[in-house]
Amino acid sequence: MKLKSLAPILYIIFLMLPIYWLLSMSFKTTNEILSGFSFFPQEWTLENYAVIFNDPTWYWGYINSTTYVLINTVISLCVALPAAYAFSRYRFMGDKHLFFWLLTNRMAPPAVFALPFFQLYSAVGLFDTHIAVALAHCLFNIPLAVWILEGFMKSIPKELDETAYVDGYSFPRFFVTIFMPNIKAGIGVAAFFCFMFSWVELLLAKTLTSIDAKPIAATMTKTASSAGYELGLLAAAGCLTIIPGAIVVYFVRNHIAKGFAMGRV
Amino acid sequence: MKTENPRAWLLVLPVILLVAFNALIPLMTVVNYSVQETFGNNVFFWQGVDWFEQVLHSERFHDALGRQFLFTGIILAVEIPLGVAIALAMPRKGIWVPVCLILMSLPLLIPWNVVGAMWNIFTLPDIGLMGYGLNWLGIDYNMTQSPLAAWVTLIIMDVWHWTSLVVLLSYAGLVSIPDAYYQAAEIDGASKWSVFRYIQLPKMKQVLMIAILLRFMDSFMIYTEPFVLTGGGPGNSTTLLSIDLVKVALGQFDLGPAAAMSLIYFAITLLVSWVFYTIMNKDVKE
Numbered sequence: 001m002k003l004k005s006l007a008p009i010l011y012i013i014f015l016m017l018p019i020y021w022l023l024s025m026s027f028k029t030t031n032e033i034l035s036g037f038s039f040f041p042q043e044w045t046l047e048n049y050a051v052i053f054n055d056p057t058w059y060w061g062y063i064n065s066t067t068y069v070l071i072n073t074v075i076s077l078c079v080a081l082p083a084a085y086a087f088s089r090y091r092f093m094g095d096k097h098l099f100f101w102l103l104t105n106r107m108a109p110p111a112v113f114a115l116p117f118f119q120l121y122s123a124v125g126l127f128d129t130h131i132a133v134a135l136a137h138c139l140f141n142i143p144l145a146v147w148i149l150e151g152f153m154k155s156i157p158k159e160l161d162e163t164a165y166v167d168g169y170s171f172p173r174f175f176v177t178i179f180m181p182n183i184k185a186g187i188g189v190a191a192f193f194c195f196m197f198s199w200v201e202l203l204l205a206k207t208l209t210s211i212d213a214k215p216i217a218a219t220m221t222k223t224a225s226s227a228g229y230e231l232g233l234l235a236a237a238g239c240l241t242i243i244p245g246a247i248v249v250y251f252v253r254n255h256i257a258k259g260f261a262m263g264r265v
Numbered sequence: 266m267k268t269e270n271p272r273a274w275l276l277v278l279p280v281i282l283l284v285a286f287n288a289l290i291p292l293m294t295v296v297n298y299s300v301q302e303t304f305g306n307n308v309f310f311w312q313g314v315d316w317f318e319q320v321l322h323s324e325r326f327h328d329a330l331g332r333q334f335l336f337t338g339i340i341l342a343v344e345i346p347l348g349v350a351i352a353l354a355m356p357r358k359g360i361w362v363p364v365c366l367i368l369m370s371l372p373l374l375i376p377w378n379v380v381g382a383m384w385n386i387f388t389l390p391d392i393g394l395m396g397y398g399l400n401w402l403g404i405d406y407n408m409t410q411s412p413l414a415a416w417v418t419l420i421i422m423d424v425w426h427w428t429s430l431v432v433l434l435s436y437a438g439l440v441s442i443p444d445a446y447y448q449a450a451e452i453d454g455a456s457k458w459s460v461f462r463y464i465q466l467p468k469m470k471q472v473l474m475i476a477i478l479l480r481f482m483d484s485f486m487i488y489t490e491p492f493v494l495t496g497g498g499p500g501n502s503t504t505l506l507s508i509d510l511v512k513v514a515l516g517q518f519d520l521g522p523a524a525a526m527s528l529i530y531f532a533i534t535l536l537v538s539w540v541f542y543t544i545m546n547k548d549v550k551e
Contacts, residue, residue, distance in 0.1 A: 007354035011432075012368050015425060018387040019371065021394045025386055037397045079283055082276040090273035098277065100542065105288050107538045109486035111507040112527040115514050116291030139287040142280055200376045202489050217376045221493070231386060238379040245374025246367075253363045256370060256433065 019242070025235035033231050048236035061216030062240065064130065065199065068213065071134035073194040076141045077187065084149035085175070089161065102143040110203045113139070118207050132208045133215070137198040144197065145190045152186025185255045192252045199245060216241060298524035316525035326526065328501070329509040330533075333485065336505055340423055340484045345477060347424070348431025349469070352439055353461070355432070366436075369429040381493025384422045408495065412502035415495050419503055422494060423487070427480060434476040438469035474545040478538060485534050506530055 025033065026048050027041040052058040086092070087099060117136055118127070126132040160182065164174040180187065202217045209215065220237050249256065299317070302310045320326050356362055372380070390396040390407050399406040408414045442464060450460050488507035491497065497504035497512070504512070510530060514523035 004354050005356065007351055008356075008365055011351050011428075012365070015368065015372055015429070017394060018383050018425065021387050022383045033392060037392050039394075075283075079279040083280040086273035086276035089267060090270040091267045092269070092271050092273040092277075095273075098281070100539075102280070102284060103542070104535055104538075105284055107482050107486075107534050108288065108531060109488070109507055109510075109527075109534065111486070111488050111510045111514075112295065112531055113291045114511065115520075115523070116294035117287075119294060120290055135283070136287060138283055142284055146280060196374055200374065202376060202378045217378045220382065221378055234382060235386060238375075238382055241376050241379050242371065242374065246371065249367055249370045249374060253367055256366050 022235050022238050025231055026239045028232055030230065030232055048232045049240075051233055052237055052240065058216075058219060058237065061214060061219035064209075064213050065205075065215040065217070066244065068130040068133040068137070068205070068215070069195055069198040071130055072137045072141060072198045073191050075134060076138055076145045076194045077191055080142055080145035080149055080190065081180070081187070082175075084146045084153055085179070087146065087150045088153035089158065099146075102146055106140050106143045108139065110201070114203055114207045117204060121208055127208065128210045128212050130213045133205045133213060134198075136204045136208055137201060140201075141194045141197055144193055148190045148193060149183070149186055152183045152189070156182055188252050189255050192248055192256075195248055196245065199241075295524045295527050298520045299528055302521055316521045317529070320522055320525045320529060325509070326529075329504055329506050332502075332504065333506040336419070336487075337481060337484045339420055340427075341477065341480055343420065343424055344428045344431050344480060345473070348428050348476065349435045349473070351428070351432045352435035353465070355436055357440060366433065369432055371429075372426050373429055377489035378493045380422065380426055381490045384418065384425075384490075384494055388418055410499055412499055415499060415503050419491055419494060422490060423484065426490065427483070430479065431476045434472040435469050438472040439465060442468050471545070474541065478541045478545065481541065482534065482538055485537075 024039075024041055027044050027046070028038075029043055029045045029047065032038065032042055087095060121127050121132045121136070126135070156179070160178070161174065164178050169178065202215070202221075205215045206218045206221070209218065216237065220234060220241075300311065300313060355365055375383070385393075387393045388396045388406075388408055390400055396406055396408075405411075406414055408418050446464050447460070450464060455463075486507060487505060488511065491503055491505055492508055492511075495503045497508045507530075510523060510526055513519050513526060
């Protein structure tokens with residue numbers, strides 16, 4: 001083994017240590033956690049996980065989070081696809097300014113928007129619904145999806161469009177049956193990013209929900225503050241939030257590097 | 266070449282409507298609050314630019330802003346070189362590539378408050394691996410008491426959380442370099458440094474700009490992780506801009522000053538990002 005490969009290995013070990021610690025905490029009993037330091041769990045227990053899977057306030061947190069994340073991903077992709085096509089293929093009035101304006105929304109600190117969002121979504125009667133969080137997350141996910149998709153679409157030669165139009169395809173039919181299969185990877189990566197940023201965001205999700213659509217992350221914060229820090233339970237809940245991300249990243253593993261470069265390599 | 270097509274607006278319209286609903290209405294609300302005073306009951310009085318003056322002259326805001334720039338500066342100075350170095354050392358082909366990529370992306374996929382909670386548990390002085398380990402080594406470490414320890418922990422946490430983004434971006438730039446470039450360099454007898462300086466760096470330039478832009482924006486807006494990890498403490502030592510803002514807006518319910526602060530905050534973020542974005546696009550055209 002070359003010395004060079006040491007750097008990534010050390011880095012990955014550094015990344016895995018806190019995750020390992022969370023995992024090991026989640027299998028420890030409360031007694032063991034309180035009694036002091038131990039590198040491996042002495043008595044393995046699944047009790048912490050059992051609590052989560054048997055308590056509706058816990059497992060509904062996961063269902064709620066997954067629901068609004070999926071709604072958000074679908075909405076973001078549906079509106080971003082045609083927009084990205086327009087940006088990658090056509091020049092029109094104000095296109096450059098529009099593109100930057102979209103990006104500025106990715107730059108808006110959620111803390112700035114938390115209170116006005118609460119008022120806006122209360123006013124339109126969507127407070128504490130999944131759709132409210134899904135729509136709010138569009139603020140930063142749509143610009144991102146447009147950016148990524150535009151990058152992928154740019155690499156598809158324009159001749160493809162022109163040939164299809166000559167062959168008599170209508171725009172919608174061309175877009176769905178020919179163009180979209182060509183940028184599958186881009187769509188996958190954009191979906192992955194929408195999923196990821198909606199899944200990890202908490203401030204807006206917490207502000208816009210109270211009971212019915214409360215995300216898992218908010219359930220965790222409540223437990224942390226109210227129940228005097230049940231570390232094992234908190235660790236188990238944390239471990240479960242890593243799983244969906246790990247699953248989706250597996251599907252886009254071959255395109256992930258290009259995706260992070262917003263399709264611009 | 267792109268063709269002129271005014272009807273392309275129709276394709277962009279849904280995006281504009283949806284983003285405008287989310288962006289313009291709340292933004293106007295903030296602007297509204299920022300120029301008015303309220304004593305509750307939805308009664309508002311015109312206040313002019315008083316709040317802006319108050320915020321711009323307040324020491325509290327200066328401190329938070331200073332801490333924010335310090336934090337973002339350190340983050341960029343550590344994560345960008347480290348990320349590039351790791352990307353350079355990564356294998357280009359073979360079965361280890363997807364394994365590396367998946368493992369490295371993991372921190373990016375964890376909800377931000379879980380990241381905070383995870384590091385909280387990790388650094389507990391008595392039962393956390395890092396906290397216990399440091400104290401065992403004889404280093405007096407307690408994040409809740411020493412501002413320095415809190416800062417170091419916050420930075421290590423962010424490096425842990427986000428360096429992978431820089432790695433993945435740089436790596437995407439590196440793998441796009443054709444093998445022929447390296448072969449040519451080898452024939453010319455180019456040193457490792459000149460390969461990096463004249464082949465790899467120019468190829469990575471664009472993705473690195475994206476990395477810097479994203480890291481700037483996200484570290485400047487950071488809220489959840491430090492809030493969960495330190496809560497802005499000890500004292501005010503890790504109260505970054507977002508944390509301070511939420512304290513003013515939701516904690517004290519001072520809507521006017523909070524709104525003025527929001528707008529100043531947003532304006533700074535926009536300005537710096539715009540500078541990065543302009544440099545980025547200029548490079549592309551050249």
